[in-house]
Amino acid sequence: xxxxxxxxxxxxxxxxxxxxxxxxxxxxxxxxxxxxxxxxxxxxxxxxxxxxxxxxxxxxxxxxxxxxxxxxxxxxxxxxxxxxxxxxxxxxxxxxxxxxxxxxxxxxxxxxxxxxxxxxxxxxxxxxxxxxxxxxxxxxxxxxxxxxxxxxxxxxxxxxxxxxxxxxxxxxxxxxxxxxxxxxxxxxxxxxxxxxxxxxxxxxxxxxxxxxxxxxxxxxxxxxxxxxxxxxxxxxxxxxxxxxxxxxxxxxxxxxxxxxxxxxxxxxxxxxxxxx
Amino acid sequence: xxxxxxxxxxxxxxxxxxxxxxxxxxxxxxxxxxxxxxxxxxxxxxxxxxxxxxxxxxxxxxxxxxxxxxxxxxxxxxxxxxxxxxxxxxxxxxxxxxxxxxxxxxxxxxxxxxxxxxxxxxxxxxxxxxxxxxxxxxxxxxxxxxxxxxxxxxxxxxxxxxxxxxxxxxxxxxxxxxxxxxxxxxxxxxxxxxxxxxxxxxxxxxxxxxxxxxxxxxxxxxxxxxxxxxxxxxxxxxxxxxxxxxxxxxxxxxxxxxxxxxxxxxxxxxxxxxxxxxxxxxxxxxxxxxxxxxxxxxxxxxxxxxxxxxxxxxxxxxxxxxxxxxxxxxxxxxxxxxxxxxxxxxxxxxxxxxxxxxxxxxxxxxxxxxxxxxxxxxxxxxxxxxxxxxxxxxxxxxxxxxxxxxxxxxxxxxxxxxxx
Numbered sequence: 001x002x003x004x005x006x007x008x009x010x011x012x013x014x015x016x017x018x019x020x021x022x023x024x025x026x027x028x029x030x031x032x033x034x035x036x037x038x039x040x041x042x043x044x045x046x047x048x049x050x051x052x053x054x055x056x057x058x059x060x061x062x063x064x065x066x067x068x069x070x071x072x073x074x075x076x077x078x079x080x081x082x083x084x085x086x087x088x089x090x091x092x093x094x095x096x097x098x099x100x101x102x103x104x105x106x107x108x109x110x111x112x113x114x115x116x117x118x119x120x121x122x123x124x125x126x127x128x129x130x131x132x133x134x135x136x137x138x139x140x141x142x143x144x145x146x147x148x149x150x151x152x153x154x155x156x157x158x159x160x161x162x163x164x165x166x167x168x169x170x171x172x173x174x175x176x177x178x179x180x181x182x183x184x185x186x187x188x189x190x191x192x193x194x195x196x197x198x199x200x201x202x203x204x205x206x207x208x209x210x211x212x213x214x215x216x217x218x219x220x221x222x223x224x225x226x227x228x229x230x231x232x233x234x235x236x237x238x239x240x241x242x243x244x245x246x247x248x249x250x251x252x253x254x255x256x257x258x259x260x261x262x263x264x265x266x267x268x269x270x271x272x273x274x275x276x
Numbered sequence: 277x278x279x280x281x282x283x284x285x286x287x288x289x290x291x292x293x294x295x296x297x298x299x300x301x302x303x304x305x306x307x308x309x310x311x312x313x314x315x316x317x318x319x320x321x322x323x324x325x326x327x328x329x330x331x332x333x334x335x336x337x338x339x340x341x342x343x344x345x346x347x348x349x350x351x352x353x354x355x356x357x358x359x360x361x362x363x364x365x366x367x368x369x370x371x372x373x374x375x376x377x378x379x380x381x382x383x384x385x386x387x388x389x390x391x392x393x394x395x396x397x398x399x400x401x402x403x404x405x406x407x408x409x410x411x412x413x414x415x416x417x418x419x420x421x422x423x424x425x426x427x428x429x430x431x432x433x434x435x436x437x438x439x440x441x442x443x444x445x446x447x448x449x450x451x452x453x454x455x456x457x458x459x460x461x462x463x464x465x466x467x468x469x470x471x472x473x474x475x476x477x478x479x480x481x482x483x484x485x486x487x488x489x490x491x492x493x494x495x496x497x498x499x500x501x502x503x504x505x506x507x508x509x510x511x512x513x514x515x516x517x518x519x520x521x522x523x524x525x526x527x528x529x530x531x532x533x534x535x536x537x538x539x540x541x542x543x544x545x546x547x548x549x550x551x552x553x554x555x556x557x558x559x560x561x562x563x564x565x566x567x568x569x570x571x572x573x574x575x576x577x578x579x580x581x582x583x584x585x586x587x588x589x590x591x592x593x594x595x596x597x598x599x600x601x602x603x604x605x606x607x608x609x610x611x612x613x614x615x616x617x618x619x620x621x622x623x624x625x626x627x628x629x630x631x632x633x634x635x636x637x638x639x640x641x642x643x644x645x646x647x648x649x650x651x652x653x654x655x656x657x658x659x660x661x662x663x664x665x666x667x668x669x670x671x672x673x674x675x676x677x678x679x680x681x682x683x684x685x686x687x688x689x690x691x692x693x694x695x696x
Contacts, residue, residue, distance in 0.1 A: 029572075030518045030573075048537075094315040094316075097308040112316075113316070146322045212631055218655065228522060235527065254522060
């Protein structure tokens with residue numbers, strides 16, 4: 001297979017060149033802002049302009065020695081990990097159930113389960129604010145974990161559901177016919193096969209919670225402020241280089257998540273390729 | 277297990293087997309539902325319940341009823357054509373005295389002031405001047421003396437309208453409508469009519485961002501779908517990395533780039549294109565650029581998956597039948613990408629409608645979208661009824677669009693090519 005589609009006429013060649021040119025500009029548009037902010041965090045000066053006066057790690061030092069930023073990082077991790085775990089359990093169970101369930105209400109239930117992704121964040125946040133305040137769940141870790149779990153679970157349902165679609169149910173039958181109990185069949189046959197789906201669902205769940213800020217704005221007390229929440233007020237007031245350091249840390253987390261996901265996808269494709 | 281049993285049941289007669297099959301299937305369905313149930317219960321508590329509660333607040337109207345119960349009761353049978361009778365005045369005077377004692381007068385005054393500007397002054401002023409209950413049959417006269425507003429019909433219809441327990445007041449207000457003194461629905465006075473404009477602005481910005489995303493996303497999706505997988509997978513990183521990068525990081529990056537001493541202005545100045553820094557941020561331009569950047573991957577990915585499914589054989593067939601490339605593109609290729617365009621466009625539009633963070637950070641006062649006002653009325657001014665009503669309108673628009681989206685991506689991947 002050649003690298004470019006077969007181009008016969010000059011006009012096709014022009015169109016193809018134009019596609020490449022425009023795409024290159026769009027790629028620059030997409031990636032340049034993220035790249036541009038990174039070097040600024042290593043600046044020795046306190047202005048966010050190029051050229052950099054010199055290189056230093058003082059803003060990272062500032063980040064690490066600031067209780068406010070470190071506390072927000074800690075909160076992001078606590079809330080992210082907890083809501084990931086809960087959404088993995090709830091989402092995987094639901095995906096397994098939905099794969100077997102036959103009913104004309106199924107599209108409706110599926111739409112309901114996926115709706116937290118589509119409903120504007122402000123609406124969910126306002127609803128939760130009214131709902132959780134009287135029962136003491138605003139300004140608490142538990143409230144934020146519950147809210148983030150609701151937002152993150154649809155991604156687990158989607159990814160696990162997608163894995164189950166390509167899952168051969170005969171394998172479960174085979175396990176049963178060989179005398180495995182349903183639990184054994186799940187643990188030793190089904191679970192290993194859908195694990196990549198669960199893992200990528202977990203990555204989405206964590207990323208969702210780690211990046212979420214609207215609900216945190218409404219519901220977090222000073223004790224529960226997360227990293228994006230801290231960045232939000234930082235950007236509002238005055239962008240300091242410490243914020244760019246926080247941005248680099250957040251971006252590093254995203255890259256790690258993305259790389260893990262890509263690894264999972266490749267592994268999955270390899271497995272599919274070998275079974276075909 | 278049941279499956280194993282079933283294979284061993286061949287020997288039995290047909291009817292019990294059928295029945296057993298049905299029973300086994302029923303058990304399976306109950307088990308399946310039991311697996312979904314925990315999530316459904318969870319979402320009921322953390323998502324559906326709260327949103328239902330918000331919708332309820334959009335029509336809930338009990339503040340005046342709680343503060344002025346006798347007045348509301350006395351006005352129940354009032355036809356609203358003339359001033360109410362002496363009984364209603366006496367009830368109001370008695371309500372005001374007890375509400376002042378209970379401290380609920382301010383809550384009622386706040387609610388009534390939403391409906392009629394200046395009502396707060398009327399009510400609190402009256403409460404201040406009314407020392408004791410008026411003598412029998414003098415309530416009308418006494419109240420009218422304290423504030424002439426009590427001699428006007430509007431004052432009383434406002435109380436009657438706010439008597440609850442449910443109201444369409446907030447929903448009407450969210451659409452710049454109000455009830456006049458005769459109870460007919462009319463346009464709100466111009467100084468209070470701001471929400472239609474805000475909704476129009478929200479739609480306009482969302483539409484603009486959607487169109488920008490389509491224009492920028494289409495060639496990229498085409499390139500990614502056309503290149504061999506080895507190369508397109510590599511280029512896909514340019515789409516996925518921003519997609520995974522925190523929204524706050526991206527918004528922050530745009531501020532750094534576009535501010536008056538930012539990278540873009542500096543470069544343009546250095547190149548000699550401009551003398552004065554351009555105003556690129558804290559305005560509509562900044563909002564559109566940053567939102568397009570955030571939402572572009574949501575356009576590219578569904579477009580990509582719809583283009584990936586188009587066989588190149590179609591274009592070759594069109595060419596072999598003598599279609600010029602442009603004709604072949606317009607009549608063969610483009611129509612096949614329409615589901616992708618629809619899905620991507622709707623997705624971007626839906627997400628843009630509810631946007632809050634980016635406009636809040638890079639927009640000026642005239643660029644705030646509906647979400648901003650919902651947040652403002654919830655946390656700052658505590659006008660929860662109006663916040664909920666605006667939320668209800670936004671939710672309705674989102675649900676309608678999501679239904680169309682659902683129809684469009686039916687049969688395609690559930691994710692619409694999103695994130696996976």
